[in-house]
Amino acid sequence: MGTKTDEAGTAEAKHDDETAVVTDKTTDAPEATGVTETDEIEAADLAAAEGAAQDEGPTGVGQGAGAVVSAGLGIVSLTGSWVGTVASARESLIGQLQNSQSSSVAKMIKEGYGDAWQATALWGGVFALVALVVGVFVLARPAFGAPGRPQAPWIKSVAWAGVSLGVLGLFLAVLKYTDVLLGLPSAG
Numbered sequence: 001m002g003t004k005t006d007e008a009g010t011a012e013a014k015h016d017d018e019t020a021v022v023t024d025k026t027t028d029a030p031e032a033t034g035v036t037e038t039d040e041i042e043a044a045d046l047a048a049a050e051g052a053a054q055d056e057g058p059t060g061v062g063q064g065a066g067a068v069v070s071a072g073l074g075i076v077s078l079t080g081s082w083v084g085t086v087a088s089a090r091e092s093l094i095g096q097l098q099n100s101q102s103s104s105v106a107k108m109i110k111e112g113y114g115d116a117w118q119a120t121a122l123w124g125g126v127f128a129l130v131a132l133v134v135g136v137f138v139l140a141r142p143a144f145g146a147p148g149r150p151q152a153p154w155i156k157s158v159a160w161a162g163v164s165l166g167v168l169g170l171f172l173a174v175l176k177y178t179d180v181l182l183g184l185p186s187a188g
Contacts, residue, residue, distance in 0.1 A: 060152055066138040067158035073131035074165020077124050077173065084123035092116040114184045121176035128169030135162035 095111035138159040142151045175181035 060155060063138050063141055063151065064155050064158075066134055066141075067155045067162060070131050070135035070138060070162025071158050071165060072162075073127050073134065074162045074169055077128035077131055077169030078165060080120065081123060081127060084120045084127075087119040087123055088116040091119045109184055114179075117182075117184070118177050121173045125170055125173030125177065128166045128173055130166075131162050132166030132170060135159045135166055139163065 092112055092115075095108070095113070095115055098111055099108045138155065142149070172181065
């Protein structure tokens, strides 16, 4: 039995011998073909990486983003948006400008508040419709894309939430626009 230093020296000697053999093999190859073993290994690694990237296919990031956008627009359709608020204020201002002191109360209510209410409902319906369309597109996308790759469950769930919120928002917008839900008070 030798000491650890002797064993390490023996291992280094064996390693040097193996390196010399490998070096001898690689020094002959470049002269004959002009391609080194390193070049061949790099080319094989590059081909393997390209094959792996092609096997992975689409990652579903776009579908996930579309599902989140759909759900967000569905929420906006229910809670209201800045665009709806501005449109409502604009219609209210136009109604006030068109009415004079001698206008009837019913006309003032209709033009001052009714048109503003309908503008808010209209913009809520637009956001709901866009949420519905985007959600349906995300759910239908796998049928037109790579059929072998299943859609992530969370994408389906969020897209269904967007579709549901879009349908609900569209339903409520129609009810508000037609004065079935919270209609204007009567003037007399």
